[in-house]
Amino acid sequence: MSQLTYHLMNTSFSKDITPIAFKSAEQFQTRPNYQAALRCNTEELDRIVGKYELSEKEKLQCGLNGCNNWHWHGFVIRTKDGQETNCGKDCGSRDFKVSFKEIIAVYRRAEDAASKKDRLTQILADRESLLAEAERVTADVRIASSKIERIRAEIKKDAVLDRAFQSCMKVDGRIQVEDDASKRLREELGLPAGKADLRTIAVIRGGNALRQSSIIHYRLSRFLVEPLAGMTAQNLDALTTKQLAAESMRFGNLKQHLSDGRQFLTDAAEFNSAANIETLLLLQELIPKNARTSRLSRIFERLPQM
Template identity: 30%
Template sequence: MPSIAKGEERLILFESPDDFRFRVGYQEDLSLPKGHSFTIIGGYRFKKVNWLRCGVSSCKTLHGNGYVIRSADALETNIGHCCGQTILGAEWKAMFERFETRRKEEALQDVLARVLGTRDATLKQAETALHSLEAAAGTVRRIVTALECYGPLKRAFRDCLKQRGSLAYFRATTADEREMFRGQTSVRETKGHIDGWHAAAVDSNWLARELRFRVIVPLAEIQPDVLRGLPFRALEQRLRDFSSMASIVQMAEVYVEDAAKLSKPLNWHKFELYCDASKVQMDHQGYKALRTLAGTA
């Protein structure tokens, strides 16, 4: 890959005319004598409201798409792309080709830096997520095992998961309610919501496999030297691949957060109220399991 010399000034993308008008050496009216060499140091593309005159004294064409050029004696001015072709001809063509080569080199180096940085950051994040996921999965298994050891609790919890964590149930209406609601015999009520319920609905083993084999292993196998030899489009594809990997890492991180929410004692206090209100048939064993989870056993 072509390299840019250390300390060499980068090309500039000018966002407004003032970005170059106040530069040291800028001339609003500059002649371009033959035999003098110039270099393109940056470019601009302005909306019509910011169009400006060409800075070459023999031109002054109004334009919005152009470049800033610098002479060997450090004088600068702006010039439209078409102006450059018209005024400088073959010399402009050579200048523009050097500019384009440099622009592509810088773009390649920028995307390579992003790929290397994203690869390292995503790998570190994924390894941390996998470690946290394993601990969180143990917490969720403990909760689910405690609930599924007792049939009525198991069924009530599965109903809750089907309702996306809602602790909703139907109860018989009172005489006043039947009169108000024209004979309706039941009404839906809720005791709230199980925070972090999603952790109990996700297969943590599958998520760990996805994290390990679709993120950590592929990223660990990527060699920086191989990346440095890839063309621009291939590097952009790597960034898209890393974005997909980051989505898996995010899923694992959400699972860990949900597991922490699921283990909160308040959840199981609410769940006990829900079981009582929805007439779940429980004995001492069921209440003991819930109160152990709630930390009140």
């Protein structure tokens, strides 16, 4: 590797300089120090500013040392006094006796590093906002699910009440009792006793929250908060660009967990509402009279206070 090649590779792709990928000739031709034609010898060359890869119909002439060859892939170079022009890789190799092949390889790595830096910055920004929201939702879920579990534990204290409750939840929370009018009509018509028609007197809301209350907090902690907390700048910086791209894709799954947590809170608010607790008291309509014990009465007294 020549001394100039080494110099270009170190000055053009240092940590403080991000290589520019020009999307059009206009982007570099309108730069304040651009010269359409520029004389530059080996000692005057400072660094490569960026590259361009245009379509064949956008081809342009090389501005270096009167070359004027038409091309569409090349570099924008800068002299030590700050002037800039464009040249093709063949022109650079010919005029400066440098290995543009090596420079191109380093340029690719610099592009990759810049891309990684941008992706890392975006991931960390997304992670901060998502983690704050995830921690808030998870904390609210813990409170809501704890109340559901207390209510559920209270109902389980009486086996008859628990069976009645589970039966209702199997039919979307509907509390159904025998229809007296239907029963009397059968008797008046002398029809044999059969299964009485049922009528719904109330509906227990928030069944989805009930089904998830025992596991939702663990799931959010394990599969949402912990992964986000682990996405530190240090950990992410150790990943390759490809691995960072995969981490970006993970945000979709993490956001779904967050959405599940929000939905749980909506359902839990229904189940834990004062109106729904009042509905639970109607379960006593399903309890046979001989099973209405003092223990059951105490349960119904405690439920509104939970």
